[in-house]
Amino acid sequence: xxxxxxxxxxxxxxxxxxxxxxxxxxxxxxxxxxxxxxxxxxxxxxxxxxxxxxxxxxxxxxxxxxxxxxxxxxxxxxxxxxxxxxxxxxxxxxxxxxxxxxxxxxxxxxxxxxxxxxxxxxxxxxxxxxxxxxxxxxxxxxxxxxxxxxxxxxxxxxxxxxxxxxxxxxxxxxxxxxxxxxxxxxxxxxxxxxxxxxxxxxxxxxxxxxxxxxxxxxxxxxxxxxxxxxxxxxxxxxxxxxxxxxxxxxxxxxxxxxxxxxxx
Numbered sequence: 001x002x003x004x005x006x007x008x009x010x011x012x013x014x015x016x017x018x019x020x021x022x023x024x025x026x027x028x029x030x031x032x033x034x035x036x037x038x039x040x041x042x043x044x045x046x047x048x049x050x051x052x053x054x055x056x057x058x059x060x061x062x063x064x065x066x067x068x069x070x071x072x073x074x075x076x077x078x079x080x081x082x083x084x085x086x087x088x089x090x091x092x093x094x095x096x097x098x099x100x101x102x103x104x105x106x107x108x109x110x111x112x113x114x115x116x117x118x119x120x121x122x123x124x125x126x127x128x129x130x131x132x133x134x135x136x137x138x139x140x141x142x143x144x145x146x147x148x149x150x151x152x153x154x155x156x157x158x159x160x161x162x163x164x165x166x167x168x169x170x171x172x173x174x175x176x177x178x179x180x181x182x183x184x185x186x187x188x189x190x191x192x193x194x195x196x197x198x199x200x201x202x203x204x205x206x207x208x209x210x211x212x213x214x215x216x217x218x219x220x221x222x223x224x225x226x227x228x229x230x231x232x233x234x235x236x237x238x239x240x241x242x243x244x245x246x247x248x249x250x251x252x253x254x255x256x257x258x259x260x261x262x263x264x
Contacts, residue, residue, distance in 0.1 A: 002067040003050035004043045008035030012254055014077040015068055015091075016042040017084030019237075020108075020175055021147075021168050023049030027081070030239045033247030037255060041071050045084070047174050054174060061181035065090050072098050077254055081105040081239050082151070086182055086189075089219075093192040101257050102200040103250050104219065106208060106236055111185035112218035113211055120214040125183075127209070135176045144169040150209060153237035193222035200226045201253040203246060205234030212236065227253065 005024045007016075008031065018026055024042035031040050044051035046063050054060055064087050075098050080088030085107025092099045114121040131146030145157040148168060157165070180186040200223045202216045220226045229249050234242040 001052040002043055002070060004041050004071055007031040007040045007042065008038045010035065010037035010039055011259065012038045012077060012257075013074070014038050014040045014079055014254070015072060016040050017068060017078070017080040017087050018042065018045065018048070019082030019084055020045075020178060021048070021171050025049070027239055029243035030247045030250075033244055034251050037251055038077075040079075043068055043071055045087070047171060054177060059180070059186070060174065060177040061087070061090060061187055065094060069095055069098060074098075075100045077101045077103065077257075079103040079105070079250060080107065082108050082236065083178055083182070085109075086178075089189055089193075090181070090187055092196050092198070093189055094187075096195070096197075099198050101198050101254060102196070102223075103203065103253065104200065104216075105203045105239055105246065106205070106212050107215060107219070108182050109185075109189065109215055109219070110183045110211060111190055112222075113214040115190055116218045116221070117214040120211045124209075124211040131172075132176060132179075135172050140169045140172045141165075143172045143175075147172065147175060151236050153241050154235060190222075193219065194224070196223045198225070199253070199257060201250065202226055202228040203238065203249055204228075204230055205236060205238045205242070206230050206232045207235045208238075209236065 016027055018024055024044050027042055047054040077100050078088040078091055085104040086109050088102055088104055089107055092102055110124050131143045134143035148157055204212050204216050216228060220228055231238050231242050231245050239246050
């Protein structure tokens, strides 16, 4: 069961995928700013929001891919942030006939840096060791504090509301479950990136962890038709902290694409 939200009433259809430990409504502001030209479906990823929990007998990324594709009746623009950005890539290589364009907002496809900038890949592994180790021993609060310190919006852990702390803490095992896809490239995405033939917009913040710029550079080198944009002053959570700027970039990008329906 996949929970989803609808936003906008425009002619262009899009699937919107949120980051790990968030939920579809976390992108409400960004989608509201794009609503005039697009009709969007924002899905809660497995184990997030009101969607079905992760079925541990399945690969997490495969389950998330199938949940997203299950919401599409026809080819659409695929927009993803962070792990949602990885999932957008995964859909593009696994089911290219359902993708009209890609917007990747800081996709956490860490394996891309292993191919071209191994020093950044090693630094990412080092930076992740503490919170991943905490997940492994079941210290989920320590893991959540460390994870949000690196990938959050800059807010101190102690400043979060108790329900937000609980939501993030309970889902830290999902971060470990995604490592096979994002770090080890279990889905064999890297070798298929050059097959992507739809326009691709890459968005990143100027204050994001260095590994993000490495990922974007690697994707830019592999995907033929790319546009890369940097939002000054933004970090990894740009769709929330800089929703207006992100929405403007996506809206302009999609407006430049051929219309999905001819108006007679």
